[in-house]
Amino acid sequence: xxxxxxxxxxxxxxxxxxxxxxxxxxxxxxxxxxxxxxxxxxxxxxxxxxxxxxxxxxxxxxxxxxxxxxxxxxxxxxxxxxxxxxxxxxxxxxxxxxxxxxxxxxxxxxxxxxxxxxxxxxxxxxxxxxxxxxxxxxxxxxxxxxxxxxxxxxxxxxxxxxxxxxxxxxxxxxxxxxxxxxxxxxxxxxxxxxxxxxxxxxxxxxxxxxxxxxxxxxxxxxxxxxxxxxxxxxxxxxxxxxxxxxxxxxxxxxxxxxxxxxxxxxxxxxxxxxxxxxxxxxxxxxxxxxxxxxxxxxxxxxxxxxxxxxxxxxxxxxxxxxxxxxxxxxxxxxxxxxxxxxxxxxxxxxxxxxxxxxxxxxxxxxxxxxxxxxxxxxxxxxxxxxxxxxxxxxxxxxxxxxxxxxxxxxxxxxxxxxxxxxxxxxxxxxxxxxxxxxxxxxxxxxxxxxxxxxxxxxxxxxxxxxxxxxxxxxxxxxxxxxxxxxxxxxxxxxxxxxxxxxxxxxxxxxxxxxxxxxxxxxxxxxxxxxxxxxxxxxxxxxxxxxxxxxxxxxxxxxxxxxxxxxxxxxxxxxxxxxxxxxxxxxxxxxxxxxxxxxxxxxxxxxxxxxxxxxxxxxxxxxxxxxxxxxxxxxxxxxxxxxxxxxxxxxxxxxxxxxxxxxxxxxxxxxxxxxxxxxxxxxxxxxxxxxxxxxxxxxxxxxxxxxxxxxxxxxxxxxxxxxxxxxxxxxxxxxxxxxxxxxxxxxxxxxxxxxxxxxxxxxxxxxxxxxxxxxxxxxxxxxxxxxxxxxxxxxxxxxxxxxxxxxxxxxxxxxxxxxxx
RNA sequence: GCCGAAGUGGCGGAAUUGGCAGACGCGCGCGACUCAAAAUCGCGUGUGGCAACACCACGUGCCGGUUCGAGUCCGGCCUUCGGCACCA
Numbered sequence: 034x035x036x037x038x039x040x041x042x043x044x045x046x047x048x049x050x051x052x053x054x055x056x057x058x059x060x061x062x063x064x065x066x067x068x069x070x071x072x073x074x075x076x077x078x079x080x081x082x083x084x085x086x087x088x089x090x091x092x093x094x095x096x097x098x099x100x101x102x103x104x105x106x107x108x109x110x111x112x113x114x115x116x117x118x119x120x121x122x123x124x125x126x127x128x129x130x131x132x133x134x135x136x137x138x139x140x141x142x143x144x145x146x147x148x149x150x151x152x153x154x155x156x157x158x159x160x161x162x163x164x165x166x167x168x169x170x171x172x173x174x175x176x177x178x179x180x181x182x183x184x185x186x187x188x189x190x191x192x193x194x195x196x197x198x199x200x201x202x203x204x205x206x207x208x209x210x211x212x213x214x215x216x217x218x219x220x221x222x223x224x225x226x227x228x229x230x231x232x233x234x235x236x237x238x239x240x241x242x243x244x245x246x247x248x249x250x251x252x253x254x255x256x257x258x259x260x261x262x263x264x265x266x267x268x269x270x271x272x273x274x275x276x277x278x279x280x281x282x283x284x285x286x287x288x289x290x291x292x293x294x295x296x297x298x299x300x301x302x303x304x305x306x307x308x309x310x311x312x313x314x315x316x317x318x319x320x321x322x323x324x325x326x327x328x329x330x331x332x333x334x335x336x337x338x339x340x341x342x343x344x345x346x347x348x349x350x351x352x353x354x355x356x357x358x359x360x361x362x363x364x365x366x367x368x369x370x371x372x373x374x375x376x377x378x379x380x381x382x383x384x385x386x387x388x389x390x391x392x393x394x395x396x397x398x399x400x401x402x403x404x405x406x407x408x409x410x411x412x413x414x415x416x417x418x419x420x421x422x423x424x425x426x427x428x429x430x431x432x433x434x435x436x437x438x439x440x441x442x443x444x445x446x447x448x449x450x451x452x453x454x455x456x457x458x459x460x461x462x463x464x465x466x467x468x469x470x471x472x473x474x475x476x477x478x479x480x481x482x483x484x485x486x487x488x489x490x491x492x493x494x495x496x497x498x499x500x501x502x503x504x505x506x507x508x509x510x511x512x513x514x515x516x517x518x519x520x521x522x523x524x525x526x527x528x529x530x531x532x533x534x535x536x537x538x539x540x541x542x543x544x545x546x547x548x549x550x551x552x553x554x555x556x557x558x559x560x561x562x563x564x565x566x567x568x569x570x571x572x573x574x575x576x577x578x579x580x581x582x583x584x585x586x587x588x589x590x591x592x593x594x595x596x597x598x599x600x601x602x603x604x605x606x607x608x609x610x611x612x613x614x615x616x617x618x619x620x621x622x623x624x625x626x627x628x629x630x631x632x633x634x635x636x637x638x639x640x641x642x643x644x645x646x647x648x649x650x651x652x653x654x655x656x657x658x659x660x661x662x663x664x665x666x667x668x669x670x671x672x673x674x675x676x677x678x679x680x681x682x683x684x685x686x687x688x689x690x691x692x693x694x695x696x697x698x699x700x701x702x703x704x705x706x707x708x709x710x711x712x713x714x715x716x717x718x719x720x721x722x723x724x725x726x727x728x729x730x731x732x733x734x735x736x737x738x739x740x741x742x743x744x745x746x747x748x749x750x751x752x753x754x755x756x757x758x759x760x761x762x763x764x765x766x767x768x769x770x771x772x773x774x775x776x777x778x779x780x781x782x783x784x785x786x787x788x789x790x791x792x793x794x795x796x797x798x799x800x801x802x803x804x805x806x807x808x809x810x811x812x813x814x815x816x817x818x819x820x821x822x823x824x825x826x827x828x829x830x831x832x833x834x835x836x837x838x839x840x841x842x843x844x845x846x847x848x849x850x851x852x853x
Numbered sequence: 854g855c856c857g858a859a860g861u862g863g864c865g866g867a868a869u870u871g872g873c874a875g876a877c878g879c880g881c882g883c884g885a886c887u888c889a890a891a892a893u894c895g896c897g898u899g900u901g902g903c904a905a906c907a908c909c910a911c912g913u914g915c916c917g918g919u920u921c922g923a924g925u926c927c928g929g930c931c932u933u934c935g936g937c938a939c940c941a
Contacts, residue, residue: 248935251857255937262941281941294941332854332939361939371941379854380939451940571935644878646865650858653865661878664893712867715877722877786873791922793873831921836872841921 035678036757038670040634044749048147056765057109057152061544061557064106069561070097071540071600073569073577074112074159077138079123082145084616084624084642084654089606091639091746092648092710093568094151098745099705101152102770108561109152110543112159113139116167117532118196118212121463125496131463132491135162145626150635150748152765157546161535167465168486169542169552170535173584174457175468175479180591182228183457185469185477189298189365190224190456191217197497198460199224201531202453203256203576208327216327222501225467225528226454229583233257233450235597236582245603246649252574258451263435264368265444267293267345269305270353277301277345277356280367280449283377284438285430287349288419289395290372291385293356294338297321298364305356307342314339314358321360329360336361336384347372348443349419349434359384367449375409382409395419396427455580457531462495462504464529472516472523481517487525503527536577537584540564540599559595567600568708570608578603604708607651609642624654636747637663643710643746652711665718666750669743672725673736673754681733681758693723694738695777701742702770710746717743733758738771740764787812788839789821797838805832812838 051057059067072093075086094109101107115135124131139160146153159166177183191200195215199222204211229236237257240250262282267290269275277293295302297318306314317339321329328334338359347354361380362371375385375392385392394402396414416422416430425433438444458467466487468480480487490511495504505511505527516523544557569577585599608615611622629638641662646652686694697720704713721739724731737758744751744764755764762768780801785808787795795817799808809830812818818840827840 248857252936255856258937258940260940279941283941330939334939336939359939361941363940366940373941378941380941383939449940451937574936644865655865655879658865658879665878667893711865712877715867718877784873788872788922791872791920796873829921831872833872833922837922839872839921 036674038667038674038750040636040666040750041631043753044150044634044636047749047752048150050752050763051152051765052147054763054766055156056763057154058156059106059108059154061108061157061561064108064560066105067561068097068100068105068107069544069564069566070100070107070109071543071564071567072109072111073567073573074114074536074539075142076114076117076119077135077142078119079127079134079138081138081141082149082626084626084629085609087149087626087638088609088642088651089568089570090146090149090151091642092606092708093566094149095639095643095710095745096566096568096705096708098152098748098765099702099770101765102741102745102768104769107152108154108157108544110157110159110546111146111151111153111155112539112543113142113161114532114536114539115139115160115162116464116535118198118459118461118463121461121495122196122212124463130491130493130495132162148630148635149626150639152748154543157543159539159542159546161532161539162463164486164488165549166542167489167535170465170530170538171468171480171485171487172482172552173538173588174530174534175482175485176591176593177227177584177587178469178479180587182231182587183225184228184454185223185225187221187223188226188456189219190222192220192222193217196461197499199456199458201456201533203455203533203579208325208330216325219326220501224456224458225526225530226456227534227583229455229580230450230452232583232586233259233452234448235586236452236579239582239598243598243603244601246571246605248571249574249578249603249605252571253579256452256575256579259448260450261446261448263438263444264447265348265372265438267348267354267372269301269356270344270346272305272343275301275305277370278368278444279370279372280447281372283374283427283431284434285416285422285425285427286374286377286395287347287372287434288422289374289376289393290347290349290354291375291391291393292354292373293345294359294362294371294373294381294384295341295356296362296364296369297358297360299358299362299369301370302341302358305341305343310340310342314341317358321358324360330363336380336387338384338388340388348441355390357384357388365453366451376406377409377411379409379411382406393418455531455583457534458528459531460501460503460528461497462489462492462529464532465489465535466505466511467526467528467530469526470514470516470523471526472519472521474521475516475518475523478516478518478523484517489529503529505529533576533580534584537580538588540567540581541585541588541594553593562594563596563598564600565602567603568606569603571605574605604649607647607649609645609651609654611654613653629659633659633663634666634749636750637666640666640714640743640746644714646711648708648710662714665721666747668725669721669739670750670754672721672728672731673740673757675728676731676736677757681736682730683733686732686735687730690723690727690735692777692780693720694735695773698738698742698771699773699778702773705745714746717746741768741771744768783835785835786837787815787818788837789818789827790842791839792821794818794821801835803834805830805838808832808838809840812840 072090097107097109121131124134191205193210193215195213205217209216260282263284264280266276266278338357341356343356344353345356373381375381376394395418397417398410398414413427416425422430435446468487470478472478490508492508512524514525544561545554548554586597588594589597616623641659700716701713724735740751740754752764782798783801784796784798786793795815797811822842825842829841831839
């Protein structure tokens, strides 16, 4: 009796069975072969699971299911990153309390994540907004505080006028708020920072050895922006004891420093400005500080600046040089001052040209100093006009100047970074309150761990105030407290923490999710971490992925973790596009996964998403393309169904087919392991086509191989076919990846190309392991080869076993035969 | 401007260490089934020289090079995407 493939019925049946059997759950304490397979958890939006989420999770899940078939105890947890500005902004827009909104979203997400057949360990799910979770987020903050890695300090910070809160540097993209696109402004506020800069070197150095997608490593290197050089001071003339310190990566050009530039916010500006210059300088500084960062740091803007009238002594040349104020020098980098070397720095060159300042050349480029320079020369060369340094190469001079400066006590070698400390205060409602108390007598006092969590109060008005304070500041029941140290009246910190802090440690919590008395179980940590495979999007290259590494290192240094780097392997998945463009509501090309599940079933959706293109590059979703995969599922079903209807032979397959079976197992396995899911699908299609062509003699071993190999992509249909093939246990629990017999991977004979002068002229079948002579003799018997040779004997023969035989007829200059 | 990734049929994309370019799928064409259509199945499908076969030439962004042989390696460009950017 034939049965038709009904994806809805099959998938509904197995979803239920899997849930009952707890497929996906592992014994976290006993599992003999632990494998932690992690995919970045979602932010549960109101729109529901995005097709991009389905794409990302299917890739990770396919990998996890493959690992499980290999016999690993795969732990694949899932959770919800539900705190943060994004959720809160949406709640404000809908005018619904975020707590209620999020609860709905989370339950919708859970449903969809079940629908997509993820093999998740739901018992360990986390929700960052639950007090049972954020209690420990606060605990993490306190650990950092006790370690001296959390500090409240006054600093110029990025303020988003639309989100009404400060942001971390990482959350400002080209001068605009990452969330809403509004241009940020600089405010001077007292805020909580986490000292990630203390880990800059380690964060950078470890990258070398890490097995991560190269794009992510590069992005992190760029972001950390390490540069090594010299910090040097020039004394200010007429101000004994005062010197301008600056950082330079080109100490070899110090003789060419013909002026000094201070940033407008530099503290020395007003102290050294001469009376005559003061009005102009003050006007300039005021105007510069009022300018938006976005505008001020625009590369294309013409250089502006004012002479302070003061002079500095170039300690290398002994000459006095003018000190200018200009806004192309940033107050936030290095010391906020530079020595300007206009001949060898394009920015200084432009500035010197604009204001008629001298441009002395001290490095001679390989082609000589140009007669009329139109731009600065920043490359290496020979040092000139620099006294004792003359004639040295610029790298040698660089070292000598640094040695000299250190010896003379004029400066020291220094390393600077682009990376800034991580600002985690948010003047918002929807996050974990920062667990600190401000006491008039004791100052800033941490909340004792025993009093955690500091509960986020349920308030009606969660709207941000815009005063620089969180909405919590107006909740007196929350604010008013007693000092944990002296017992006197005190106020709570009212800012909440950045939601990237929530996600900076969630992967540590999963294995210990049920722990109520501590954040982490050391045994579980030791057993499951670091994560074996982590998959996520490129967009988190310098946010989540950098913060996470920092938190992990810090917790390691405090003795909470036995490792520094949390993710052994990280792979970034690509981005899905549709109709040639990124999906967006305004474009109207958004794909709704629920509709696809309803029309084709999750098995086909999963398999198509993986077939669409290379997982790590993404792909273009085609409405027609998915039909092809849907047809493929039907073909697989019909093949098994047809053979079942007349009885499945247990005989061994013929040798040629057995060879193909083993090759398919090997190829699909290596593809899954490398996340090359697209080629795994095409190999499976080829195999299914071959079995269909041989349907009359197809055997049990072949059908079961096809079913198991396909199961990581299409779990339900394969589970059903497995059952129909007579197995009592579930494929996803009991089945094992079939073993490959390497003997089958080599043929006795192989067809190779016969080339004449590099052009394929014929093909011959030769014995594997045969000699060049044998192959040549065979090839020369062929008419086509003879005619291509044009009657000549080959002048040279190149034989690549198993690949090609190339006969060189043409006499080339290098060919000794040509010299006859 | 600097750094990184990538350019292959009408389309998505395959192709160990340099060794038969275009697997697999979509689309398209022809055929079978059908009163007809849809669905399904079979065959064909890089371009040109022919309407077709045989055969030949050309063909992996562009120019040049190395090699018996280059999608793959080297040099110089062009384009697209991503990261960084008055960071001294």
